Amino acid sequence: MGNNFNPNLINSTNGEQEIASWYYPLIGPYDSLDPAVLEYHVLLMKLAGIDGVIVDWYGQDNYYDYGINNQRTLALFNYTRKAGLKFSLCYEDATIQAEINGGSMNGVNITAGNAIAHAQQTMLYVQTNFFIDPSFLRLSNAPVFLNFGPQYFHNSSDWASIFSVLNATNQPAFFTEDNRLSPVGMGAFDWPPMGLSGGGTNTLTPAQLQSYLVSFDQKAGGWPAFVSSAFPRFHDFYAQAGAGSSYGYLDDANGSTFTNTLSRALTNHSAIVQIVTWNDFGEGTIVEPTQDYGYRDLGAVQNLRRQYLDPSFSYHTNDLTMAFRFYNLRKQYGNSPA
Numbered sequence: 001m002g003n004n005f006n007p008n009l010i011n012s013t014n015g016e017q018e019i020a021s022w023y024y025p026l027i028g029p030y031d032s033l034d035p036a037v038l039e040y041h042v043l044l045m046k047l048a049g050i051d052g053v054i055v056d057w058y059g060q061d062n063y064y065d066y067g068i069n070n071q072r073t074l075a076l077f078n079y080t081r082k083a084g085l086k087f088s089l090c091y092e093d094a095t096i097q098a099e100i101n102g103g104s105m106n107g108v109n110i111t112a113g114n115a116i117a118h119a120q121q122t123m124l125y126v127q128t129n130f131f132i133d134p135s136f137l138r139l140s141n142a143p144v145f146l147n148f149g150p151q152y153f154h155n156s157s158d159w160a161s162i163f164s165v166l167n168a169t170n171q172p173a174f175f176t177e178d179n180r181l182s183p184v185g186m187g188a189f190d191w192p193p194m195g196l197s198g199g200g201t202n203t204l205t206p207a208q209l210q211s212y213l214v215s216f217d218q219k220a221g222g223w224p225a226f227v228s229s230a231f232p233r234f235h236d237f238y239a240q241a242g243a244g245s246s247y248g249y250l251d252d253a254n255g256s257t258f259t260n261t262l263s264r265a266l267t268n269h270s271a272i273v274q275i276v277t278w279n280d281f282g283e284g285t286i287v288e289p290t291q292d293y294g295y296r297d298l299g300a301v302q303n304l305r306r307q308y309l310d311p312s313f314s315y316h317t318n319d320l321t322m323a324f325r326f327y328n329l330r331k332q333y334g335n336s337p338a
Contacts, residue, residue: 004242016291020241021281026289027327032072036330041076041278042083043323044289047315048298049305052086052137054146054274058095060125062106066095074129086137089130090146093119097152119153119162131170138173139186139225139271145172146189146227156184173225178216180223189227189274190216192234192285197248204234204250213261217268228265231276232258232297235284247283258287259300266308275301295320 007017007029017029030037045053055073058066073089080087096119099110110118130136131143138144153159159181163171174185181188193212197204220226234250237243250257265273277285287297299317306313 004240019281020237020243022235022237022284023281023286023293024291025279025281026291026294026324033075035079036327036334038076038079039330040323040327041288042079042085043326044298044320045085045278046083047319047323048301049310049313049315050085050275050301052088053080053278054088054090056092056148056280057089058092059122060129061095061099061108063095063099063102063108077130077133081133081135085135087130087133087135088137088144088146089126090148091122091126092148092151093153094149094151115152116158116161120165123162124165127166127170131166131172137272140173141169142173142186143170144175144272146175148177150176150181156181159184175225175227179219180226187220187223187226187271188216190229191276192229192231192250194234194247194250197250199248200246202248204248206253209250209257213264220270225271227272227274228268228270229274229276230258230262230265231285232287232293233284237282237284241282243282252293255293255296255300258297259304262300262304263308266304289320289324 005018005020007019009018010016011018016024019029027037027040032038053076055076057073058064058069060070061067077087096110096115099105099108100112100115103109126145136143150159153162159174163174163184166172174181175187175189176185177189177191179188180186190213192204193209194204196208196212217228220228231250232255233252234247235252236246239246252258262273262275275287277283277287279286279288287301289295289298295317298320302313302315302317
């Protein structure tokens, strides 16, 4: 993110590689195509009591880094399948405007006139590569498909056209951010409401957060289904990385931001609980183990799963270290067949 940070450079004070984040992964900076990393992530999720993954997905076009991200998504899907985890996508339709603005590149040429046709092709790709897999997450037998927005296709009728190319069995359970896009959408998901903070160095207060969550739940009560999000904090690195201004700050509050939002999500009748996020280091919302918080957040997931969903869930925080041991052994003995 930005060009100001180079992971090949080591900070002489703490011995850490340079990364564009306030937080540092327990295993250090990594490549999300690395098989040892993918195994580590899915094992941690399994041991933490997480049922599946929702990937923030930019489409399959070979444009900017969208194609690279898609390759990593497909690689992760292989590992979630192996671990018996579910899989879903949150599509960024903001990519459409970016591709229109950017002009023709690598054989991709989107205009406002062919944007819906292009999105239809994207959905056919999703159907072939994701929806038809037995491990893809379904709700009322429909594949669960989220959209971070909408940011380009704002009308329900646009999405109805986009989904019209899919088989009848693959018409998605569609969720947009904050508000249901009726009638095509089943409901919506909530997200850290950083817009309410005013951005920059401003802090989102507990009262602002509470009021947002209450009003989302009230709206959601009238929809066929909704997705509730839980999040530990928000502390982005955009300004420092030269990638725009900050969206503001939400305090970790010694873990209570996470336990409060997760407890609420597990008890408010949402169809799906989404943890925001596994590893968005740029926005600081990670629950993946870090040097800063260790396994604390995943321990909270285990405890609340036991409390609200599954009293017999047997894994505890100490079990999470097993994935870390495996990772280190893979790295140490990676070239040894034994």
